[in-house]
Amino acid sequence: MSRSARWRQADRFDHQARLAAPFAVLGVTTEEDWLVRIDYLPLGTPVLAPQSALAREVCEQLRAYLRDPRLRFDLPVRLSGTPFQQRVWEAVAAIPSGQTRSYAAVAKALHTAPRAVGRACGANPVPLVVPCHRVVAADGLGGFLHTRSGAPVAIKRWLLEHERR
């Protein structure tokens, strides 16, 4: 186990809520009184009414964010990951809405390498709350969800457009 046995069984569909967004359907997963995960589901996925008070709160804030990107999330998020990843996520969460930072800038602040930052961001369990989409390549958009092109990147682009105004 050690470092290989972690949260591999996250593909269970026990979302506590599913909220429709313009670019995807957001699957909210909570554990006890903590938000532990947000998944991007294909458009067309049936929405699900909040199954708990916390899920309802999460949906409220997500909807508020979709309406006004300047909103700052105030949710009990439980970040599970390596110490390094938590540091990266913390740094990313400090990026103001409407702005972007390059992987190099984040890496420099954390005293590490750009590529390592990209990897840590890809492991981010709670996109939107931890705005990994605000981290872009020095020369362009960069990737998303461990890929450099495809649907995930389209989502990233949409989010940046959304915050840009």
Add this chain to the structure above:
DNA sequence: CGCCAAAGATAAC
């Protein structure tokens, strides 16, 4: 278990 080898959402020469 611990070590070696390869890859990745990059950046700089």
Add this chain to the structure above:
DNA sequence: GTTATCTTTGGCG
């Protein structure tokens, strides 16, 4: 176009 940099992951001894 190639090399540098750092973490994570998968395979093997």
